[in-house]
Amino acid sequence: MLNKKTVDDINVKGKKVLVRCDFNVPLKDGQITDENRLVAALPTIKKLIADGGKVILCSHLGKPKGEPKPELTLAPVAKRLSELLDKEVKFAADPEVVGPNAKAAVAAMQDGDVVLLENTRYRAEETKNGEAFSKDLASLCDVFVNDAFGTAHRAHCSNVGVSSLVDTAVVGYLMQKEIDFLGNAVENPTRPFVAILGGAKVADKLNVINNLLEKCDTLIIGGGMAYTFLKAKGYEIGTSLVDDEKIDYCKDMMDKAEKLGKKLLLPIDTTIAKDFPNPIDAPVDIQVVSSDAIPSDMQGLDIGTKTAELFADAVRSAKTVVWNGPMGVFENPTLAKGTLAVAKAMADADATTIIGGGDSAAAVNQLGFGDKMSHISTGGGASLEFLEGKELPGVAAANNK
Ligand code: ATP
Numbered sequence: 001m002l003n004k005k006t007v008d009d010i011n012v013k014g015k016k017v018l019v020r021c022d023f024n025v026p027l028k029d030g031q032i033t034d035e036n037r038l039v040a041a042l043p044t045i046k047k048l049i050a051d052g053g054k055v056i057l058c059s060h061l062g063k064p065k066g067e068p069k070p071e072l073t074l075a076p077v078a079k080r081l082s083e084l085l086d087k088e089v090k091f092a093a094d095p096e097v098v099g100p101n102a103k104a105a106v107a108a109m110q111d112g113d114v115v116l117l118e119n120t121r122y123r124a125e126e127t128k129n130g131e132a133f134s135k136d137l138a139s140l141c142d143v144f145v146n147d148a149f150g151t152a153h154r155a156h157c158s159n160v161g162v163s164s165l166v167d168t169a170v171v172g173y174l175m176q177k178e179i180d181f182l183g184n185a186v187e188n189p190t191r192p193f194v195a196i197l198g199g200a201k202v203a204d205k206l207n208v209i210n211n212l213l214e215k216c217d218t219l220i221i222g223g224g225m226a227y228t229f230l231k232a233k234g235y236e237i238g239t240s241l242v243d244d245e246k247i248d249y250c251k252d253m254m255d256k257a258e259k260l261g262k263k264l265l266l267p268i269d270t271t272i273a274k275d276f277p278n279p280i281d282a283p284v285d286i287q288v289v290s291s292d293a294i295p296s297d298m299q300g301l302d303i304g305t306k307t308a309e310l311f312a313d314a315v316r317s318a319k320t321v322v323w324n325g326p327m328g329v330f331e332n333p334t335l336a337k338g339t340l341a342v343a344k345a346m347a348d349a350d351a352t353t354i355i356g357g358g359d360s361a362a363a364v365n366q367l368g369f370g371d372k373m374s375h376i377s378t379g380g381g382a383s384l385e386f387l388e389g390k391e392l393p394g395v396a397a398a399n400n401k
Pocket of ligand 1: 198199200201204223224225241300301302324325326327328329330331356357358359360361380381384
């Protein structure tokens with residue numbers, strides 16, 4: 001599927017290998033609160049260690065906006081990675097990322113050693129793909145491996161810039177796995193292929209809706225974005241979330257589904273409340289009404305019970321399911337039922353089940369279905385752009401096979 005060279009196609013013995021990972025993990029008081037991304041990076045790192053490479057890791061963390069921010073240091077990641085690998089990961093604490101500490105640490109490396117550089121976004125050039133930082137990174141290594149799917153939709157120094165300055169630039173196992181799962185699901189799915197989209201806004205997913213409609217058999221729309229479709233059908237949606245500028249777009253998509261003979265499932269009933277809960281997990285009084293009977297002073301905050309059943313039935317009869325975006329305000333237990341029903345149906349389905357990262361991945365893990373899915377993408381934005389059918393610059397920059 002993926003026509004790019006991978007870590008299996010190169011010999012790294014004795015070579016300095018710079019690996020761009022996605023160590024953008026959530027931190028609270030300096031502690032890592034979810035280490036999924038670290039665990040997901042281990043197969044590539046272990047392979048390079050076993051093959052005798054000098055493994056130099058780099059990543060961004062949060063948004064330090066081009067300057068050192070002590071709270072966004074990768075030091076806690078070095079510590080936890082050392083434990084996960086059962087091997088010292090030497091941390092090079094340079095505010096300029098490639099500075100005296102990094103250079104000395106790399107110069108002292110033996111085969112199989114591991115060094116972690118400081119947060120790449122401490123450098124202002126990083127997100128602009130500026131040449132100076134790309135050159136600094138390239139000066140440290142003989143070979144570049146990109147294993148950061150989460151930033152593959154961006155052209156930055158630490159994925160795209162550096163690739164163009166080294167002879168050998170390949171992708172790692174995580175990148176390969178992401179692209180194989182998402183690529184196969186979209187381009188070569190076992191049918192029926194059901195795609196589920198939710199989340200807040202239609203505007204964020206225009207191209208995803210359009211592209212998936214062409215590829216799938218059934219497109220399910222839930223979450224906040226469903227109300228713009230319901231309004232496009234001429235329904236009263238009360239004070240529900242709406243993208244008024246996208247009403248014509250929704251009409252076009254409904255027409256397109258009909259022309260292509262695709263099923264487009266929208267909520268037939270909806271869970272409504274007077275106000276959006278504040279704080280988001282505060283108790284909330286709800287009613288479930290038919291989607292064409294939302295009172296003008298109420299708002300839809302989750303799919304209804306009949307809709308949950310309808311969507312779950314479609315999921316259970318699928319052979320491939322791709323899901324991006326929650327069905328309601330899942331952060332509130334009263335409004336998480338629709339998202340829970342879809343997650344449960346996916347867990348029960350005899351199908352390849354793929355979660356497109358971000359909020360949906362958080363919802364599935366929070367609801368305890370994480371290990372029941374075939375694949376949970378580590379990149380929300382990147383997986384969405386992939387589902388739009390776009391080429392990801394971080395992948396395109398690697399050497400072809
Ligand atoms: P990612 O691409 O990271 O997976 P997403 O597409 O799931 O993200 P958003 O588009 O931000 O993310 O949507 C998620 C948010 O939408 C959640 O915080 C959820 O509470 C909110 N949401 C879902 N349904 C509704 C609704 N009916 N009204 C208002 N907000 C909603």
